[in-house]
Amino acid sequence: MCLRKLSFVALAAIVTGLGTVAEARTVIQNKGSDTLVNVAQAWAEEYRKVDADVAVAVTGGGSGTGIAAMINGTVDIANASRKMKEKEINLAKERGQNPIEHVVGYDALAVFIHQDNPLDEVTIEQLAEIYGEDGATENWGDLGIEVPGCKDNTMVLVSRQNNSGTYAYFRKAVLGKARDYKLGTRDMHGSKDVVDLVEKTPCAIGYSGLAYATDHIKMPCVSKTAGDSCVAPSVQSASDGSYPIARPLLMYTNGEPEGAVKAYLDWILSDTGQCIIQKKGYAPIRDVACN
Amino acid sequence: MAENPIVAAVERPQAVAPQEADFDNRNSDWFIDKAVQILVFLGGISAIVFIIGIFVFITKEGAGFLFADLDIVEFFTSPRWRPTSEHNPTYGILALVVGTASVTGLAMVVAIPFSLGAAIYIAEFATGKTREFLKVLVELLAAIPSVVWGFIGLTIMNPLIIQVFDVPVGLNVLNAGVILGLMAAPIMTSIAEDALNAVPDRYREAAEAMGATRWQVTIRAVLPAAKNGLLGAVLLGVGRGFGETMAVLMATGHSINLPSSVFDSVRALTATIAAELGETAVGSNHYMALFTIGIFLFVITFIINLTADLIVRGVRKG
Numbered sequence: 030m031c032l033r034k035l036s037f038v039a040l041a042a043i044v045t046g047l048g049t050v051a052e053a054r055t056v057i058q059n060k061g062s063d064t065l066v067n068v069a070q071a072w073a074e075e076y077r078k079v080d081a082d083v084a085v086a087v088t089g090g091g092s093g094t095g096i097a098a099m100i101n102g103t104v105d106i107a108n109a110s111r112k113m114k115e116k117e118i119n120l121a122k123e124r125g126q127n128p129i130e131h132v133v134g135y136d137a138l139a140v141f142i143h144q145d146n147p148l149d150e151v152t153i154e155q156l157a158e159i160y161g162e163d164g165a166t167e168n169w170g171d172l173g174i175e176v177p178g179c180k181d182n183t184m185v186l187v188s189r190q191n192n193s194g195t196y197a198y199f200r201k202a203v204l205g206k207a208r209d210y211k212l213g214t215r216d217m218h219g220s221k222d223v224v225d226l227v228e229k230t231p232c233a234i235g236y237s238g239l240a241y242a243t244d245h246i247k248m249p250c251v252s253k254t255a256g257d258s259c260v261a262p263s264v265q266s267a268s269d270g271s272y273p274i275a276r277p278l279l280m281y282t283n284g285e286p287e288g289a290v291k292a293y294l295d296w297i298l299s300d301t302g303q304c305i306i307q308k309k310g311y312a313p314i315r316d317v318a319c320n
Numbered sequence: 321m322a323e324n325p326i327v328a329a330v331e332r333p334q335a336v337a338p339q340e341a342d343f344d345n346r347n348s349d350w351f352i353d354k355a356v357q358i359l360v361f362l363g364g365i366s367a368i369v370f371i372i373g374i375f376v377f378i379t380k381e382g383a384g385f386l387f388a389d390l391d392i393v394e395f396f397t398s399p400r401w402r403p404t405s406e407h408n409p410t411y412g413i414l415a416l417v418v419g420t421a422s423v424t425g426l427a428m429v430v431a432i433p434f435s436l437g438a439a440i441y442i443a444e445f446a447t448g449k450t451r452e453f454l455k456v457l458v459e460l461l462a463a464i465p466s467v468v469w470g471f472i473g474l475t476i477m478n479p480l481i482i483q484v485f486d487v488p489v490g491l492n493v494l495n496a497g498v499i500l501g502l503m504a505a506p507i508m509t510s511i512a513e514d515a516l517n518a519v520p521d522r523y524r525e526a527a528e529a530m531g532a533t534r535w536q537v538t539i540r541a542v543l544p545a546a547k548n549g550l551l552g553a554v555l556l557g558v559g560r561g562f563g564e565t566m567a568v569l570m571a572t573g574h575s576i577n578l579p580s581s582v583f584d585s586v587r588a589l590t591a592t593i594a595a596e597l598g599e600t601a602v603g604s605n606h607y608m609a610l611f612t613i614g615i616f617l618f619v620i621t622f623i624i625n626l627t628a629d630l631i632v633r634g635v636r637k638g
Contacts, residue, residue, distance in 0.1 A: 091598060183488040190574070190595040191404040192606075200406075209405050212415075215491060215573040215585055218595050222474065222570070229479045232488040 055289045057085045061095020061108030062194060064136060064220075064238055065278055068309045069108055072297055075305060079296060083289050092194040099281050102126050105290050107281040110136065110194035127284045133297055134278040135312035137239040137267035138199055139248045141187075141227045145177050150250045150259040153203055153273060159234065160186060161204045162211050169232070178231035187223050187235030188214035195220065198276045199236055239267065240310030267312035278311065378614045385608030386615070395612070401576050401592070403606040411609045413616075415576045419586030422579055423496045423568055424561035430501025431508055431557055436550065438505070439512035444538050455513075462506035466566040473499045473571030487583045491573030494582040499571050500564055504557040511556060515549020515632075516542060548634045555628035559621050565590040589613050 066089035073085035095107035100121045158164040169182040189196040217223045220237035227233040250259035266272035304319035398412025481490035527541040573585025600607045
């Protein structure tokens with residue numbers, strides 16, 4: 030009897046508790062890109078201090094997951110590290126959604142090599158021969174360098190799994206639309222694994238978002254063609270567009286944002302929001318002065 | 321005297337029958353009994369229901385591809401797994417099958433001597449505390465999560481293999497084979513030990529009576545008697561190797577490649593599903609192709625486990 034009474038009281042308390050939370054708070058559903066998920070979480074946490082009545086629920090799962098949720102109309106904001114394909118936009122429109130794209134930052138795709146690798150600069154064309162199918166570059170000697178600690182100068186290609194936004198963007202930006210990757214690349218599951226592997230493998234070359242770089246890894250500067258100036262990957266060079274393989278980081282809303290969603294997006298694009306993305310290692314959309 | 325019990329036996333049903341008609345003796349015990357019976361029955365058939373359910377589900381998900389766009393010859397003979405290509409997607413799993421098979425094969429080379437040796441020691445030679453301690457240790461080894469094994473492969477084995485063997489990359493068949501061997505060994509040890517314990521003591525006593533040493537008893541009498549059980553243990557280890565996902569995803573290098581030596585990176589069937597399914601559009605050809613791989617894996621592990629089971633059963637009857 031006593032126990033039953035007690036549990037009833039507890040239940041009543043929980044129900045009323047839930048009631049007050051639901052009453053006071055607007056919840057913004059935010060889902061998508063794993064590249065953006067850390068930043069999105071930092072934004073959501075910080076925004077709680079700005080407006081206590083709005084809760085932002087952030088989940089990852091990848092750009093594809095976020096875009097699928099946008100098509101199905103189950104999120105308020107979808108994060109993506111690639112643009113929606115025309116097919117996806119049409120599908121969304123068929124289902125009554127109207128995805129609007131907002132650029133919230135930029136991500137430089139850095140080329141990673143081992144610390145001992147003497148390579149200092151690389152061109153997009155060279156990268157295409159390294160990674161592209163039937164590419165001529167098979168070992169480090171073809172680039173005219175000798176890598177210490179690397180047996181036979183063999184080139185160990187590190188890439189990403191074939192449905193990641195990073196994989197798709199690198200293919201488009203470096204290999205061009207019609208070309209595939211070489212077979213036999215080591216396809217890592219996550220940018221962190223790419224960095225881990227390249228750090229410990231003298232022969233390796235890999236690519237991933239600049240935010241994942243560590244001190245134990247080397248990043249050569251990248252130029253479009255042999256004659257062009259070579260630009261080192263950095264938040265600055267991604268932001269001003271001089272780094273050749275930088276991609277926009279996007280948020281999609283259903284229709285022009287309004288109400289709480291608009292306030293949130295405006296805050297993200299403000300200096301405060303842009304400083305947070307810069308701190309996380311991505312490039313802000315414009316120069317911001319952060320402390 | 322002799323007639324009395326018979327008379328009683330004949331008369332008793334008549335005496336009892338009216339009682340049964342009069343009294344419904346289904347008290348709460350009877351209902352609890354029935355309820356537990358039904359629960360246990362449901363528990364018993366649930367495994368069958370789930371197996372059939374899973375098979376129906378993966379077949380349904382893969383069917384649109386399996387019966388329409390799938391080129392079965394290309395699927396099994398082409399090493400070109402390129403489902404997300406913009407202009408020419410290809411679905412060939414040859415490299416993945418070879419990758420899984422080579423890693424599992426090497427894992428067995430590593431695991432069989434270790435696990436059979438451990439099982440023989442625990443079952444035949446160790447006594448008292450040593451034996452209990454070893455049994456607990458083996459069970460603990462089986463409890464290490466596979467992602468931890470994968471992490472060891474990626475961060476410890478990789479640089480080690482590069483240094484020791486002077487090869488370009490340490491994520492390869494050797495790395496994954498050793499890791500998978502260590503993962504499969506505890507399970508194989510437990511089952512092999514059970515098989516050895518199932519050999520009746522009279523075999524050992526008979527051999528010892530004839531003057532055989534401990535080693536001769538083990539080699540000549542116990543092992544031949546337990547050979548089906550040991551074979552079953554090995555086959556279950558193979559099944560474990562085929563089905564393992566996370567560790568091979570991290571330790572093989574996940575590279576589409578037909579290996580020519582143990583130092584080549586490969587890619588496993590399971591790891592391909594794990595890495596790609598999450599971000600694949602539901603209902604696309606890529607999605608259904610992954611489920612077709614799932615059907616293939618299911619059939620293979622089913623055959624391996626069934627064979628292992630039949631062999632182990634064989635030893636029990638004999």
